[in-house]
Amino acid sequence: MITIPPCCENGLNWLRAQHGRRYLAALTGQDSAALTASLHALDLYLRSDQSGREHAITALRALVAAMQPGCRVFVRAAMPYWLGLADVEKIWPQISGEAS
Numbered sequence: 001m002i003t004i005p006p007c008c009e010n011g012l013n014w015l016r017a018q019h020g021r022r023y024l025a026a027l028t029g030q031d032s033a034a035l036t037a038s039l040h041a042l043d044l045y046l047r048s049d050q051s052g053r054e055h056a057i058t059a060l061r062a063l064v065a066a067m068q069p070g071c072r073v074f075v076r077a078a079m080p081y082w083l084g085l086a087d088v089e090k091i092w093p094q095i096s097g098e099a100s
Contacts, residue, residue, distance in 0.1 A: 011039040014081045015074065024074060031071040038063045038075045042082045045091075060095045072096065 005013075012035075016023055027035060038060055045056035064072050076096070079088040092098070 007043040008036045008039040
């Protein structure tokens with residue numbers, strides 16, 4: 001039987017492959033938990049209808065706010081694993097509160 005790794009494991013491995021294995025070294029326990037939950041919320045966003053996407057963005061906003069400011073970029077860096085660049089540029093300002 002083939003076991004498919006959870007989306008968070010794939011996302012973390014993808015980040016390390018893109019940026020180097022020490023890329024996530026700055027994460028604290030809370031930051032790491034928030035990033036892992038964010039990867040699941042991104043997966044939910046990808047699979048959802050409009051209502052589900054709105055709720056996923058709400059969840060992402062709360063998860064990103066729970067991270068240290070310097071670690072929030074990891075969520076943004078992980079987004080292309082699930083989304084096209086146009087979608088990333090569209091929803092990151094909604095998540096982060098930054099102007100586009």
